Amino acid sequence: MILVDEPKNIKRVIRCPYHSWCYDLNGDLKTTPHVGGPGQNTHEGICPEDLSLFKMKSYVWHDVVFVNIDGKADPFEVVNKELMERWSEFKQPSYHGGEKSSFKLNVNTNWKLAVENYCESYHLPWVHPGLNSYSRLEDHYHIEEPNLYSGQGTLVYQQLRNETFPDFDGLSDKWDTGAEYIAVYPNVLLGAHRDHLFSIVLEPLAKDKTQEHIELYYSEDPAATPERESLRQENATLWKSVFEEDIFVVEGMQRGRLGEHFDGGRFSPAMDSPTHNFHHWVASQISSNG
Amino acid sequence: MCVDSLHDALIAAHSDNDQHQLVSLYQQAYQQMRKNGHIEASFFYLTNAYVFALDCGHGDADDIAAILKQENRL
Numbered sequence: 001m002i003l004v005d006e007p008k009n010i011k012r013v014i015r016c017p018y019h020s021w022c023y024d025l026n027g028d029l030k031t032t033p034h035v036g037g038p039g040q041n042t043h044e045g046i047c048p049e050d051l052s053l054f055k056m057k058s059y060v061w062h063d064v065v066f067v068n069i070d071g072k073a074d075p076f077e078v079v080n081k082e083l084m085e086r087w088s089e090f091k092q093p094s095y096h097g098g099e100k101s102s103f104k105l106n107v108n109t110n111w112k113l114a115v116e117n118y119c120e121s122y123h124l125p126w127v128h129p130g131l132n133s134y135s136r137l138e139d140h141y142h143i144e145e146p147n148l149y150s151g152q153g154t155l156v157y158q159q160l161r162n163e164t165f166p167d168f169d170g171l172s173d174k175w176d177t178g179a180e181y182i183a184v185y186p187n188v189l190l191g192a193h194r195d196h197l198f199s200i201v202l203e204p205l206a207k208d209k210t211q212e213h214i215e216l217y218y219s220e221d222p223a224a225t226p227e228r229e230s231l232r233q234e235n236a237t238l239w240k241s242v243f244e245e246d247i248f249v250v251e252g253m254q255r256g257r258l259g260e261h262f263d264g265g266r267f268s269p270a271m272d273s274p275t276h277n278f279h280h281w282v283a284s285q286i287s288s289n290g
Numbered sequence: 291m292c293v294d295s296l297h298d299a300l301i302a303a304h305s306d307n308d309q310h311q312l313v314s315l316y317q318q319a320y321q322q323m324r325k326n327g328h329i330e331a332s333f334f335y336l337t338n339a340y341v342f343a344l345d346c347g348h349g350d351a352d353d354i355a356a357i358l359k360q361e362n363r364l
Contacts, residue, residue, distance in 0.1 A: 011347030020341045031364065033341050039333030041364050 003053075014053075027053035063096065063217065064188050064199050083149055083184065087192055089171050094197055094217040097232045101216035103240055109250040111187055111204040114212065115278055117250050118181065118189045118200075121152040122271035127245050142274050143182055147281055150274035151182035157193055160235060165195035165228065168219045183274075185281050195219065198239060208254050214243065291318060309346035313339050317350070333363050340364075 001018045004010070013022035013030055024030045029048040036043035057068040059076030061084070066076050073079060084091075096102070107114065117123065121140035124131055136156075144150040157179035159165070167175075175194040183189050189200035197217040202210050216236055222229065256262060267276050291299065296319055303311040316339035323332035340358060343351035358364035 011345060012351065013344040015341065015345045022341060022344050031341065031344065033337045034334070039330050039335075039337055039363060041337055041358065 023053050062190055062199055090192055092169055095221045097216045097218055098222045100233045101236050103214050105212040105243055107210050107247050107250055108208055109210055109254040110208055111202040111210040113250045113253045114202050114210055115183045116275050117246050118183050119150050119274040119278055120272055127249055144274045144277040149182050149184050150277040153180040166219050167194045309342045312342040313348045
């Protein structure tokens with residue numbers, strides 16, 4: 001059974017909608033209504049202490065819940081120490097931009113191709129000519145950490161227009177015109193700018209279907225700054241249009257893989273190393289698991 | 291509230307997913323059954339009141355739990 005299948009505020013318990021067994025917020029089984037017959041909520045054959053929800057390691061970073069299901073991984077903050085240090089300047093309050101700063105894209109592709117597309121800047125001149133007009137290929141650099149993450153950075157990030165969002169506090173000069181886009185393996189894509197952040201969680205729906213969950217964050221509480229709501233909407237619209245420009249690419253790569261002579265293709269030694277970093281991680285995971 | 295009215299109110303509260311109302315109505319059902327000597331049925335209803343009280347964070351949850359424990363039902 002799925003205990004919680006939509007966003008909601010949990011009060012004192014998580015209640016299974018099927019037989020109303022209730023678990024407290026630590027996952028311990030709190031009550032088993034009618035388990036011993038109507039009105040009798042205990043039974044000698046049912047030991048609540050043995051029936052807690054399974055506990056899984058989790059860590060919330062940039063409002064994304066990272067979960068280690070098999071429990072074998074080191075703690076998130078240990079595994080991702082370098083990345084967290086890289087973006088330590090953003091370890092400060094951030095605020096979700098509200099309803100218009102949340103959107104989903106349904107894409108007919110395997111989730112891994114969305115990661116691949118996100119990792120590299122090689123495609124920017126052809127797929128995102130609007131971006132490339134100010135953010136040229138040569139203004140980008142690779143980000144790659146074997147077995148952990150990869151992505152790209154730009155040296156010429158421009159804010160929307162004269163009217164801008166306030167910056168996050170205390171950022172170094174690097175972020176005046178810098179921005180970074182990093183895929184945290186396996187399926188989380190993050191973007192960092194002086195004035196906003198975004199996350200994309202790739203939800204694999206089928207081998208060739210992915211839903212992208214996009215959320216945008218700012219340095220200020222949107223409830224306290226209604227005067228910038230239109231600007232937040234404009235920013236969300238801009239990013240949505242950029243992400244939509246990638247859809248034909250990732251769907252085309254998916255379809256192309258069905259070609260009889262598809263052999264995996266070739267990486268550009270100069271431009272594709274962040275993507276290769278991801279491929280290597282995927283291959284390593286498959287080979288290490290069996 | 292008569293039995294039929296209580297039944298209708300419970301159905302309506304379930305339909306509306308009004309959990310606070312369900313807590314109140316199931317406690318009323320408990321009292322009615324208790325008064326009429328239907329002890330097993332009464333604790334069936336009180337259990338339901340307890341579950342919905344837990345689920346919605348109702349202030350009566352602990353009091354209901356105390357009754358159920360006292361009666362060795364929890």
